[in-house]
Amino acid sequence: MINRVVLVGRLTKDPEVRFTPNGIASCRFTVAVNRTFKGQNGEQEADFINCQAWRKNAENLANFMKKGSLIGLEGKIQTGSYEGQDGKRVFTTDVVADSIQFLEPRNSTGGSQGVSNHESSINTGGPNQGAPQGQYGGNNNQQSYTRVDEDPFVNSKGPIEISEDDLPFD
Structure with a gap:
């Protein structure tokens, strides 16, 4: 069986993190995703998709994103009643997010000012996994963005070294 969802859209309000009685972070949010066509009146239409993030994904979303922020997420559809x-x-x-990418800088106004690819977590496969410590948490205010339309290897000389740990497969 396959249950995979990939969305790119804008947050409809500021995300708020909440905690379960066991101390697990959770965040419910809605992503507005533009349709590929315009309506009869010529206006862009969108779907408003309810989503949920857990643990580090939830904390990072609430700490770094706000209403109008462009995000990408990958996850699965979950139904309930x-x-x-x-x-x-x-x-x-709901779409339960396995990973969330921040697609523009935190200080952007939600417009089309330089798109970036800022990942909030890397393969959150396990219940206690999330962003590496110090990368987005704590008091580390450093952020680095790589523009999508620029070659990140343009100034590299020689072969690019890749660690076995960086590969997405075993």
């Missing part, structure tokens, strides 16, 4: 206050069954559909 609960009983509403009126006693009727309410069905839910």
Whole structure:
């Protein structure tokens, strides 16, 4: 079975992190994703997709992104239901993010000023994995962005060294 979702869109409001009774960070948010066509009135239409992030993904999203920020995420669709206050069954559909990428600098105004590819976490496969310590957490305010339209190896001389740990497969 395959259940994979890839989205690129803008946050509809400032993300807020919450914690479970066990201290696990969680963040519910909505991503506005433009459709590939315009409506009959000529205006751009969008889908508003409910999403959820956990642990470091949730903390990084709340700490570094705000309403209007462009993000990319990969995850899976999860459905559920609960009983509403009126006693009727309410069905839910969310995208649970496995990884989130910040696609523009934190100080951007949400426009098309230099697009970057800033990853919030790297393969959060396990329950306690997330961004490497010091990369985005703590008091480390350093950020580095690589522009998508620039060759990151333009000034390199000779072969590029890649560690076995950097490869996405075993």
